[in-house]
Amino acid sequence: MTASSDLRALCQTLLNGSPDRGTLQTVEDFIKTALLGAQGQQSSPELRLETWTPVDAPNVADLAERRSLLLALSPSILLEGAWLARVSQPATGHLSAHGHLFAIYGRMIGLDDASPPLPQHFRTLLTSVRVSLPPLFSPSFFNDRRFPDFALHMPCLHLGLMHRPRTFFPELLGYTLGHCFLDSAWWASLADQRDTSWISARERFSDDVRPLASAALESYLREHDDSERIRAGWHLYRRMFESLLTDFSNGRNRRPTTVDAMADIVRTKRPYAVAYHRRVMLQERPLDQWLAEIEDDPGPLLEALRNSPYVDFKCPAAGRLIRAMDIGGSMFGVFTAAERRLCLDWVENPDAEAKPIDASGTALGPVTALCAEQNLPSARDRPKKPMPSRHTANCRRLFTTLLRTESASDCPPEATIAVERILRRSRWLDLLRPIRRSLRHYDPKAFSQWIEATYRQEAMRYRPLNGNPKIRREFCLWAILQLVPSILVDGCWLAGVPTASENLGEVELHLLQIYADEVGKGEQEQNHANVYRRLLESLDLAVPGVETEDFAQDRRLTDAAFELPVYMLAVGLLKDRYFPELLGLNLAIELSGLGAGYMQVVDILRYYGIDPTIIQLHQTIDNLASGHAGRARDAILLYLDRIRQQSDLSAVQLAWHRIRLGYVSLHIAVLPLTGRFMQRYFGDRLKAAYLTSRTAG
Numbered sequence: 047m048t049a050s051s052d053l054r055a056l057c058q059t060l061l062n063g064s065p066d067r068g069t070l071q072t073v074e075d076f077i078k079t080a081l082l083g084a085q086g087q088q089s090s091p092e093l094r095l096e097t098w099t100p101v102d103a104p105n106v107a108d109l110a111e112r113r114s115l116l117l118a119l120s121p122s123i124l125l126e127g128a129w130l131a132r133v134s135q136p137a138t139g140h141l142s143a144h145g146h147l148f149a150i151y152g153r154m155i156g157l158d159d160a161s162p163p164l165p166q167h168f169r170t171l172l173t174s175v176r177v178s179l180p181p182l183f184s185p186s187f188f189n190d191r192r193f194p195d196f197a198l199h200m201p202c203l204h205l206g207l208m209h210r211p212r213t214f215f216p217e218l219l220g221y222t223l224g225h226c227f228l229d230s231a232w233w234a235s236l237a238d239q240r241d242t243s244w245i246s247a248r249e250r251f252s253d254d255v256r257p258l259a260s261a262a263l264e265s266y267l268r269e270h271d272d273s274e275r276i277r278a279g280w281h282l283y284r285r286m287f288e289s290l291l292t293d294f295s296n297g298r299n300r301r302p303t304t305v306d307a308m309a310d311i312v313r314t315k316r317p318y319a320v321a322y323h324r325r326v327m328l329q330e331r332p333l334d335q336w337l338a339e340i341e342d343d344p345g346p347l348l349e350a351l352r353n354s355p356y357v358d359f360k361c362p363a364a365g366r367l368i369r370a371m372d373i374g375g376s377m378f379g380v381f382t383a384a385e386r387r388l389c390l391d392w393v394e395n396p397d398a399e400a401k402p403i404d405a406s407g408t409a410l411g412p413v414t415a416l417c418a419e420q421n422l423p424s425a426r427d428r429p430k431k432p433m434p435s436r437h438t439a440n441c442r443r444l445f446t447t448l449l450r451t452e453s454a455s456d457c458p459p460e461a462t463i464a465v466e467r468i469l470r471r472s473r474w475l476d477l478l479r480p481i482r483r484s485l486r487h488y489d490p491k492a493f494s495q496w497i498e499a500t501y502r503q504e505a506m507r508y509r510p511l512n513g514n515p516k517i518r519r520e521f522c523l524w525a526i527l528q529l530v531p532s533i534l535v536d537g538c539w540l541a542g543v544p545t546a547s548e549n550l551g552e553v554e555l556h557l558l559q560i561y562a563d564e565v566g567k568g569e570q571e572q573n574h575a576n577v578y579r580r581l582l583e584s585l586d587l588a589v590p591g592v593e594t595e596d597f598a599q600d601r602r603l604t605d606a607a608f609e610l611p612v613y614m615l616a617v618g619l620l621k622d623r624y625f626p627e628l629l630g631l632n633l634a635i636e637l638s639g640l641g642a643g644y645m646q647v648v649d650i651l652r653y654y655g656i657d658p659t660i661i662q663l664h665q666t667i668d669n670l671a672s673g674h675a676g677r678a679r680d681a682i683l684l685y686l687d688r689i690r691q692q693s694d695l696s697a698v699q700l701a702w703h704r705i706r707l708g709y710v711s712l713h714i715a716v717l718p719l720t721g722r723f724m725q726r727y728f729g730d731r732l733k734a735a736y737l738t739s740r741t742a743g
C-alpha cells in the first residue's frame with residue numbers, strides 16, 4: 047500500500063493537478079491491488095441488486111464520535127460522484143450503460159436538480175457538528191491531518207477510477223452499484239434526526255439512481271460477458287467502505303496521545319512552514335532543514351524540540367515556543383487556540399491522551415495557503431511550451447489516437463502541435479478581421495452587444511428556399527458523410543470539464559450543462575451523435591465504429607473531414623492548458639448552430655426528404671436566450687469577472703485575447719472542409735453545365 051503522505055499527494059494531484067503518466071500508472075496499480083485484496087476474501091457475497099448495510103458500523107449516538115466519523119468520511123463523501131465524472135467520453139458517451147452512469151453523476155452533483163449537490167448536503171452536516179474543512183480544490187485539503195490516513199484510501203480509488211473510466215469500466219459499474227445500493231437508512235444514521243434535508247436528500251437519491259444503475263448493468267451485460275469484473279468492482283466498494291468504518295472503530299479504541307496530535311499538527315502545517323524558519327536552530331540545524339527532511343515522521347523533530355530551549359517544562363506557557371504563538375509572537379495566527387492548548391498539554395505530558403481538538407479549528411495556513419489557492423486557476427491557465435515534433439501528425443491517425451485517449455495525461459504531443467497550428471493561423475485571421483467584426487477591447491456590456499449583433503446579422507441573412515436548391519441530393523449525402531467525424535464526437539471539446547462537484551465553479555457548470563445535453567443526459571436517443579447515427583441509417587450510409595481504424599481510414603471521408611474533430615478533441619483533452627481558447631471555441635460552435643446557413647440547410651434537406659432533426663435540434667437547444675449559446679456567453683462573462691476579481695484589468699484583456707483567438711479558431715479549423723465543399727460544389731456545377739451544353743449541342 048502507498049505511504050500515507052504519498053496517498054495524500056496522489057489524491058491532490060489526481061483531483062487538482064496534472065497527473066503525469068507515472069502517476070496514472072501508480073494509481074492504476076493501486077486500483078489493481080485493491081481489487082485483488084477485495085477478491086481475496088473467500089466469503090464474498092454474490093452481486094444482488096438489493097440494499098446493503100455495512101457490517102460493524104460504528105455507533106454514532108455520541109456527538110464527539112459522530113463528529114470524528116464524519117471527519118473520517120469527509121474525503122470520500124465530498125468526492126461523491128467523482129469516479130463517474132469522465133465516464134461519458136467522446137468514444138463512449140453514446141453507449142447506453144455509459145449514459146446511465148453519467149446520469150447518475152449528474153444526479154450526484156445536482157446538475158438538473160433544484161436541491162444542492164450531495165457533497166453540499168454533507169458540508170451542511172459537517173457544519174452542524176462544527177467541522178469546517180477547506181474546499182476540495184484547496185492545496186491543503188488532502189493534507190489536513192484531521193483526516194486519519196486510512197480515510198484516504200477510498201478517495202484515492204474514487205479519483206483513480208475518474209482517470210481510468212475505460213480501463214476499469216466493468217469495475218466502475220460494479221463500484222457504482224455498491225454505492226447506489228447502500229441503504230439510505232444507514233446514510234440517514236450519520237445525521238441527527240433534525241438534519242432532515244440530509245436524510246431526505248439521501249432517500250431521494252437512492253430512489254432516483256437505483257433504476258439507472260440497474261439499467262446500466264442490464265444494458266452492459268447484454269453486450270459484454272463481464273459479470274465477474276462488475277462483481278469485483280461492487281465488492282471493492284463494499285470492502286473499502288467497511289474497511290474505512292472498521293479502521294475508524296479500531297482507531298477510536300486507541301485514543302491518540304498528545305504527541306500523536308502534535309505530529310498531526312506538524313504534518314499539516316509543514317508544507318506552509320518551510321522557508322520561514324531558516325534562522326531558528328534546533329540541535330545546530332536550521333528548523334527549515336528539519337521541516338524539509340521529516341517527510342511523514344515528525345517524531346525526531348518533536349523530540350529535538352522537547353530537548354531545546356524553546357520548551358519550558360517548569361512553566362510551559364512561558365516557553366518560547368508557546369509565546370511565539372501568542373499575540374506579538376512570530377507564529378501568531380498560525381495556530382488555533384485549541385492547537386496552542388494541545389501544545390501545552392504535549393509539553394506537560396507527551397504520553398497523555400490527547401483531548402479532542404475543536405473540529406472547527408482550521409488547519410489552513412494563513413497566508414501561503416491562501417495565496418496558493420488563489421493562484422491555482424492562473425497557474426493552470428498559463429500556457430506551457432509545446433512539445434517539439436518534426437513531423438506533422440496524420441490527422442486520421444491522430445483522430446483515432448485522441449478518441450482512445452483516456453485521460454489528459456495520456457494525450458500525445460501531436461495534440462498540442464495540432465492545437466498550436468490552428469491557433470497560429472487564428473492569430474493571423476484575428477489581425478485581418480475588420481474592427482467592427484472583432485471586439486478588440488473587452489468590457490462586459492460591449493461583449494454582450496457584440497454577440498447580439500453577430501447573432502442578428504447571421505439570422506438576417508436567412509432567405510427561405512424558393513424553388514429548386516442549387517445543390518443536388520448527391521451533394522447533400524456526400525456532405526452528410528463528411529460531417530460524420532465531427533458530429534459523432536459532438537461535445538468532445540467539453541469532455542474534460544466534469545469533475546468533483548466542489549471543483550465545479552459557475553463557469554464550469556455552464557459548460558457541463560452544455561456537455562450533458564450533447565451526450566444526452568443519459569437518454570441514448572437524445573445523444574447528439576446518436577441522432578446523427580439515426581440519420582445515417584435512414585440514408586443507408588453505414589460507417590464503421592467511430593473508434594476503429596477502419597473508420598479513420600474510410601476513403602469516402604476526405605482528409606479535411608478530420609481536421610475539425612481532431613482540433614476539438616485535442617482542445618477537450620488539453621482543457622487545463624487552453625481553457626480561455628476553449629471558452630471562445632465553445633461560443634463560436636454554439637453560435638454557429640443559430641446562423642442562416644443552418645436554416646438554409648434545413649430547407650434543402652426537407653426538399654430532398656432528408657431528416658433535418660440534427661440541425662433543428664441545434665437551432666433550439668443552442669438558443670441565445672437560455673440555451674447553449676447563452677450559456678457559452680455567460681461562461682465567458684463569469685470567467686472574465688473571476689479573473690478581474692483575482693487579478694487586474696490587464697489580465698482580463700489578456701484572457702479575452704485568448705478567448706477571441708479560440709472563437710476565431712473555429713473558422714480556421716473548418717477551413718479545409720469548407721474548401722472541399724466549395725471544390726465539390728463548383729465541380730458539380732461545372733459538370734452539370736458541361737453535360738447541359740453537350741445535350742444542347
Ligand SMILES: [Fe+2]
Binds near residue numbers: 536537564574664
Ligand atoms: Fe450538439
Ligand SMILES: [Fe+2]
Binds near residue numbers: 667668674
Ligand atoms: Fe450545442
